[in-house]
Amino acid sequence: MRVPLLVSLRTGPAGTFEARLPRIVSFGYGxxxxxxxxxxxxxxxxxxxxxxxxxxxxxxxxxxxxxxxxxxxxxxxxxxxxxxxxxxxxxxxxxxxxxxxxxxxxxxxxxxxxxxxxxxxxxxxxxxxxxxxxxxxxxxxxxxxxxxxxxxxxxxxxxxxxxxxxxxxxxxxxxxxxxxxxxxxxxxDPQLTMGAPPEVTAHSGLDALTQALEAYTSLGASPFSDALAFPAVVRIGVAIRTVYVDPKSWPGRESMALGSLFAGIALASARLGLVHGLAHPIGVEYRLPHGLACALLLPHVMEFNLPACGEKYAVCARALGVGETGEDLLGWVRQLLPQLGVETTLTDRGLREMDFPKLVPAAAASGSTKHNPREAGEEDITALLRHIIDPDSPLPELEEHPA
Ligand SMILES: [Fe+2]
Structure with a gap:
């Protein structure tokens, strides 16, 4: 199905939103x-x-x-x-x-x-x-x-x-x-990011990509946050491999800095989603840096969220030139991770069912999870984590589209 790009512009009712910004936001080399x-x-x-x-x-x-x-x-x-x-x-x-x-x-x-x-x-x-x-x-x-x-x-x-x-x-x-x-x-100032080593660039960039996607698809999204989150997905998606392989790329570093700034403003207004709800307890339990925890969770949570926000994922896939559907965006994220040196998995890092009683309630209670486009209660999160460990264990069916 070809989804019109206008989906991203929310031409319907604007709803309500609030934005609080620093007194000054200054951007650019120097x-x-x-x-x-x-x-x-x-x-x-x-x-x-x-x-x-x-x-x-x-x-x-x-x-x-x-x-x-x-x-x-x-x-x-x-x-x-x-x-x-x-x-x-x-x-x-x-x-x-x-x-x-x-x-x-x-x-x-x-x-x-x-x-x-x-x-x-x-x-x-x-x-x-x-x-x-x-x-x-x-x-x-x-x-x-x-x-x-x-x-x-x-x-x-x-x-x-x-x-x-x-x-x-x-x-x-x-x-x-x-x-x-x-x-x-x-x-x-993008020049301040020039010295970041490739692993830091990859992990922090994948955090920024996750934040842009979660703010864009959040239940708290508004015309204001969409206007920043959508270009943030595109800026980061286009530049992230460039800065990983060529850390001194001026246009690449500029695009990443702008994308992460836009994603930050968007998430401060729209909030995030289930990746960030899970990233804190999982990061603590398995000693994962925040960006890596987000990167490892992102494709799994996207698969869980597809029935609820596939149209917005499809808009991102088209804008990035990686396909036409939400599944295409998910496929792109899956192949992106190893290209950025992320070869490990959550199971490799120790994820196991006996830890679920520590992980699941904390994730379900998180403010980020409450803004996930697909409702995620403790049973859903348990099923998702089981699916991560054993892909044959099914994800829960979506009972009702949250509109
Ligand atoms: Fe984050």
Whole structure:
């Protein structure tokens, strides 16, 4: 069946939607040069939150520090953010912000770095440890402003009002979510992503692709989010192999950065779906980086979702030139993974039925799962996970189209 491209434009009722954006979203090669002047608007004492290595190795951190000092700023640096960050790391940054009386946080790094910067800035005035907020304690209304500059094209954390953290004491991996977590400025300079190694490029890019597809097909999708999520799928889909094989491709890095930015804005408004609902518990249980967990789940969840959102998948397949149907898009995703070095499977990584009691309730309760285009209760998720382990175990039939 040939699906008209207009499906993507939602020519029917617009429904209701809300969009909250950073005060400034700046994009393009060289736009990181705007950071010192932006920071100076908030005050001279700035805290750079960065990762452990790559920004230092590329010389970009020195360049940023020099520019900050030239602009009259007084920087302190926190450079101990780990992958899949812990609540305790946020507590340490909060202490630094208070001890140094900082005016603004400048977070430059991958999704983990941006999330730590955002969480620490939002909680700077809280009396409670970060773990209690992750467990549900209310967030303060205001914190410090954050200037967020991503060095990977992945999470879109520079434009989202949430931060994903882990609590080693409870084993929980969850999101802090609220308006105070939204950065004041998003500075998306594709040049900052040039140094990402191929594996990081592949995993973060597959996270961005998943986010674009999930925002596009989410129950919370609107004309606003579609206008960003659909081109995000196309930009990322066209460029992801290019940047994997040619990390210095300027047009490829630009397309990925723009796609992940668009996907981030779209998901902040539309929310996500079952891949992200499952990626947190599965990532924690089998120690998978977030992007890899998403990549391994994506084709299985797409197969489950096909009866509910096949038309939108078909629109993406046509736009990418990979076929005419939703099944064609699924086939393209399946063959894309090994081309990006993703040869492993969830079963290889340990997925087994005895872990379902830990995985299924957490996935079913997730806000992302509640926005999945096909309703996914505990029985459905159990059947899906069984199907991943044993393809002969059937997926549940779709009883009713959710319209
Ligand atoms: Fe993600």
């Amino acid at each position: 736009c990181r040069g705007e950071i010192p002047a932006l920071a100076a608007e908030y005050g001279p004492k700035v805290c750079f939150v960065v990762g452990k290595r790559s920004l230092q190795a590329s010389g970009a951190l020195n360049e940023l520090l020099e520019a900050a000092r030239e602009a009259g700023l007084d920087p302190v640096i926190f450079d101990k953010v780990e992958a899949e960050p812990l609540v305790g790391t946020v507590d340490v940054v909060r202490e630094t912000l208070l001890d140094e009386d900082c005016d603004v946080v400048i977070a430059v790094g991958g999704g983990s770095v941006l999330d730590v910067g955002k969480a620490a800035a939002a909680l700077v005035d809280s009396e409670l440890p970060t773990a209690e907020h992750l467990a549900g304690a209310e967030l303060p209304e205001d914190g410090l402003p954050v200037i967020a500059a991503p060095t990977t094209s992945g999470t879109g954390a520079e434009v989202t009002p949430n931060a994903v953290l882990r609590d080693p004491n409870t084993g929980a991996k969850a999101s802090l979510r609220g308006p105070s977590l939204l950065p004041a400025a998003a500075i998306v």
